[in-house]
Amino acid sequence: PAAPRGPMDVYERGRASIRDILLLVAGDLKRRADAWGKPFPAGAPRAVLVLVVDPTTSMVPELQRIREAMPEVIAAGPAGMTVGVVGASAESSLPGDVDDAKNTLTLLMTIPLDGRKNLLEAVREGAGALGSSVTEPRAVVLVTREGGDGEDDVEATRAALEARGAAFYSIAPEAA
16 A cells, blocks of 8 residues: 655645545545554544635535535544534634534535635644644645635745644645
């Protein structure tokens, strides 16, 4: 099997769909959890996935695909994996139950937010939703169509992800 990805891994190409990429991320989290090498605290998750989404009108079909894929994504990850959703300049849900994540995605599809946003700030917010003590494998996934237009500080974003021990994935079909 492929080696698990770590906090410094950034981008995955060649996947056919958002669902496929999310399954890849969940599989990476499972491999990292299996190789963790230290005990997980009682009652703590075995992995955390944070989805940072750009909730624009053009993203509604992709958000629907993400919502539909959530049961498969949870099944592909380690038992006890939690998931959160951060809507760029919009609603968010902390890492927890998959139903909360699906409800947040439904809200973001129902009331999309068009206009300028700083997606790197949203990625930092997603990293901030992770606890400061790294007790499990973590991943932050940015999902956007265009790639944002008000970006500010790449280095601060990299530092936030590294400080929280989060592997980072970007799904930006048109920006890529």
